[in-house]
Amino acid sequence: MDFPMTIDDIRADFALLDDWEDRYRYVIELGRGLPPLPEELRTEANKVRGCASQVWLATKPLVNGGAGKANRMAMQGTSDALIVQGLIAVLFAIYEDKTLDEIVRTDAQGIFAELGLSEHLTQQRSNGLASMVKRIHMDAEMMLAA
Template identity: 85%
Template sequence: MTIDDIRADFALLDDWEDRYRYVIELGRALPPLPEDLRTEANKVRGCASQVWLATKPVANASSGRASGMDMQGTSDAMIVQGLIAVLFAIYQGKTLEEIVATDAQRIFGELGLSEHLTQQRSNGLASMVKRIHSDAEMMLAA
C-alpha cells in the first residue's frame, strides 16, 4: 500500500467514520511486531498509547552504506496502529535523505486526518514522525 493508494481510497470515502475504519484496517494489515522488538529503546515517547517503532538501515548494494530504512511498528490503540501504517506508506521506498525531507504532517493535513485527530493523537503523531526523522538522521551520520 502506497500513500498514493491511500489518497485515492480516501477520495472515495465521503464519511469520516468510513475513513477511520479504513485507517484501522490499514493498521490491522501491518505485520505483527516481534516481542523482542517491544523494548524501551523502541518505545516512542510522547504518545498517549503504547507505541513501538523499530528501524534498521537498508544498505545500498554498491556502497554498503545505509541508503534507506526498514520500519516495523505497533500500538495498543487501533487508530494509532492505523496512523503507523499511513506513516510507513509515506516513507516506504524513500532514501534516508528523502525521509528526513518529507513532511508527513503536511500529508496528514492534505488527507484531512490532522483536523480529525485529538490533541493527544496529534502530539503522538508528531512524536512518531520526529522519531522516524531522528533515526534516519542517525543512519545518515553513521
C-alpha cells in the first residue's frame, strides 16, 4: 500500500468492498502500511490516554511558507492492536495536507461514520478513537497558540 493514502483513496476503496469483513481487513492493511514509530517516540508524553490498547501519537509543527509560524503538523503513530493501527492510518489520511486550522475544524468522527466504521467499532474502540481525535485537535490548537 502506498502512503500517504488520502481519505478520497480510502473512500473509493471502501466503495468497492461489499461487506464489513473485507473493510475490516482493508483497515488492518492500511495500518500495516504505516511507517514504524521510532522507539524514542514511544514515550509517556506521546501515549494516548483513553484507549484500551497501547497507542502513541507523535506530532511536530511544520512551517510552510515564509511566515516562520507553524501552519501544519507532521504526525506519526502506532498501536499494539492491528485494527487500531488501521484506525490511526485512516486518521492520518483524514488530516493529511490540512492546515492546523483545518485539522481543528475537521469532523474525523463524522468521516468514520460516513465510511460505516463507527457502527462496527466496540464502545472501547469508539472511546479510543475519540481520544485520538481529541489528542490531535489539542496538539493542533497548541501549535496555533504558540
